[in-house]
Amino acid sequence: MKIAPSVLTADFTNLKNEIDSISDADLIHIDIMDGNFVPNISFGPAITKQISKVSNKNLDVHLMVLDPLNWIDEFSLENVEYITVHFESNNFLEALTKIRKNGKKVGLTIKPETSVSLISKYLKDVDLVLIMSVKPGFGGQKFIPESLNKVKELVDLREKNNYKYVIEIDGGINGETAPLVKKAGVDIAVVGSYLFNKKERNKEMEKLRWKSLFFQI
Numbered sequence: 001m002k003i004a005p006s007v008l009t010a011d012f013t014n015l016k017n018e019i020d021s022i023s024d025a026d027l028i029h030i031d032i033m034d035g036n037f038v039p040n041i042s043f044g045p046a047i048t049k050q051i052s053k054v055s056n057k058n059l060d061v062h063l064m065v066l067d068p069l070n071w072i073d074e075f076s077l078e079n080v081e082y083i084t085v086h087f088e089s090n091n092f093l094e095a096l097t098k099i100r101k102n103g104k105k106v107g108l109t110i111k112p113e114t115s116v117s118l119i120s121k122y123l124k125d126v127d128l129v130l131i132m133s134v135k136p137g138f139g140g141q142k143f144i145p146e147s148l149n150k151v152k153e154l155v156d157l158r159e160k161n162n163y164k165y166v167i168e169i170d171g172g173i174n175g176e177t178a179p180l181v182k183k184a185g186v187d188i189a190v191v192g193s194y195l196f197n198k199k200e201r202n203k204e205m206e207k208l209r210w211k212s213l214f215f216q217i
């Protein structure tokens with residue numbers, strides 16, 4: 001299971017050191033919130049560009065915005081690997097097409113109250129499916145256990161139909177929930193506050209990976 005730290009709870013007065021402290025990350029997760037789609041505002045393209053300048057990692061952009069189509073060009077930076085939009089946002093289908101056109105990997109995500117069956121017809125065309133395991137908008141919330149069933153559903157659908165997407169989970173991942181999501185079949189776990197509240201983040205990511213393996217045996 002890959003680990004994608006979310007920098008939402010990083011210390012932005014110390015950004016370069018914060019990014020350096022997660023040098024073993026597989027990807028860096030970028031949470032973009034517009035204060036409309038979710039009741040919070042995070043940061044935008046300018047800060048994302050700064051992050052991409054001080055990091056040699058690929059970025060995984062999670063757009064929690066009402067109109068993703070307006071933002072995709074701004075976030076199609078060189079080291080952005082995935083751009084993920086919400087099924088619940090405006091014109092999400094056109095947004096997926098635009099991400100593909102811009103040469104980025106296409107991600108689709110659903111809120112905790114949205115079922116996998118609603119996105120089943122789009123699954124053949126996406127590279128990543130993100131299951132939100134908390135209500136989008138804030139870091140530091142508690143993991144919603146029903147998310148594990150959605151992961152299993154996605155694993156089954158992928159196997160049955162020979163789909164190619166990777167499964168990502170986002171929200172409330174810590175030392176206890178990481179083994180559970182790995183066991184359910186998650187490929188990429190986003191980890192925010194749990195990681196940034198620790199001092200030795202690379203070591204902590206290693207522990208999360210190790211625990212996950214241990215529980216898989």
Ligand SMILES: O=C(CO)[C@@H](O)[C@H](O)COP(=O)(O)O
Binds near residue numbers: 006062135138141170
């Ligand atoms: O997208 C979001 C929240 O909306 C996440 O990426 C969080 O930032 C993850 O934070 P933790 O739950 O791990 O603290």
Ligand SMILES: [Co+2]
Binds near residue numbers: 006029030
């Ligand atoms: Co996120």
